Amino acid sequence: MPSDGDLKTKGPPRVGVYICHCGTNIAAMVDVERVSQFATSLQNVVVARHYAYMCSDPGQMLIQEDITHEGLDRVVVASCSPLMHESTFRLACSEAGLNPFLFQMTNIREHCSWVSEDRESATQKAEALVSAAVRRVQLQSPLEMRQANVKQAALVVGGGIAGIEAALRLADSGKQVYLVEREPSIGGHMSRLYKTFPTLDCAA
Numbered sequence: 001m002p003s004d005g006d007l008k009t010k011g012p013p014r015v016g017v018y019i020c021h022c023g024t025n026i027a028a029m030v031d032v033e034r035v036s037q038f039a040t041s042l043q044n045v046v047v048a049r050h051y052a053y054m055c056s057d058p059g060q061m062l063i064q065e066d067i068t069h070e071g072l073d074r075v076v077v078a079s080c081s082p083l084m085h086e087s088t089f090r091l092a093c094s095e096a097g098l099n100p101f102l103f104q105m106t107n108i109r110e111h112c113s114w115v116s117e118d119r120e121s122a123t124q125k126a127e128a129l130v131s132a133a134v135r136r137v138q139l140q141s142p143l144e145m146r147q148a149n150v151k152q153a154a155l156v157v158g159g160g161i162a163g164i165e166a167a168l169r170l171a172d173s174g175k176q177v178y179l180v181e182r183e184p185s186i187g188g189h190m191s192r193l194y195k196t197f198p199t200l201d202c203a204a
Contacts, residue, residue: 013044013138016072017130018063020054020079022109029113031123035078038127042134046070055085062087064096074102074137078130080109099142106133152176160188 009179017039017040021027039048047070051059054077066072075098077089082105090100108126116122152175155169167179185191193203 006159013074014070014072015042015045015064015074015134015137016066016070017042017045017048017076017134018059019048019050019108019126019153020059020077020132021041021050021052022080022113023052026079026113027107029116029119029120029122029124030108032126033129034123035108035126037128039076039130039134042131043174044074045134046072054079054087060088060092063092067093067096067098073098073103074096074140076104076130076133077135078083078106078108078126078133081107101143102140104133104137104140106130153178155180158188159183159186159189 007015018038019032019036019039021032035140036048036050039045041141047066048101051062052188053059057091063077067075072109075089076094077085079085086103086105087144093103100178100194105130108129111129112122112126116125148184154167154170154175155178156163156170157180159179163179163181164186167177179186190196195201196203
């Protein structure tokens with residue numbers, strides 16, 4: 001991972017914006033070319049591009065080449081959910097020498113294309129989301145990944161049926177479990193029943 005000293009600290013931020021077509025998932029409803037053109041008008045954006053699949057190897061290389069040749073110190077990708085590809089783009093930025101936490105992703109697939117019926121309103125919303133992402137990424141600071149030792153233990157509050165089941169599942173996964181119950185015995189309401197349906201087993 002690059003150190004803070006590898007980052008540009010002089011002058012205004014240099015932001016690159018990348019709009020993904022996601023095949024037709026985004027491009028069928030959002031005018032990606034217009035969003036890309038709009039991004040070029042935003043403050044401190046030095047390059048804005050659109051590409052069929054930004055998450056593909058060629059798409060990632062496009063970002064990496066711009067980081068190197070355009071001197072980008074911030075990157076915004078407008079595409080699908082960050083749950084799918086945020087780690088992909090962070091790794092691509094890191095491999096090009098940019099701190100991965102100087103990257104911002106915004107979702108114009110689930111939040112625009114897939115929930116819109118009108119192309120104009122979907123495009124306007126995509127522009128708004130890109131604008132917000134560009135403003136946000138300029139406020140981000142480089143971070144470092146750290147590891148800390150964590151004690152593999154869990155506290156379960158409440159010794160009813162749900163608490164007992166949770167404690168057993170945690171224990172089966174190898175965790176040390178502490179089960180806390182305010183009453184003298186565990187079982188909760190279940191322990192007060194005589195028999196349980198449909199087996200008619202003794203509840204206690």
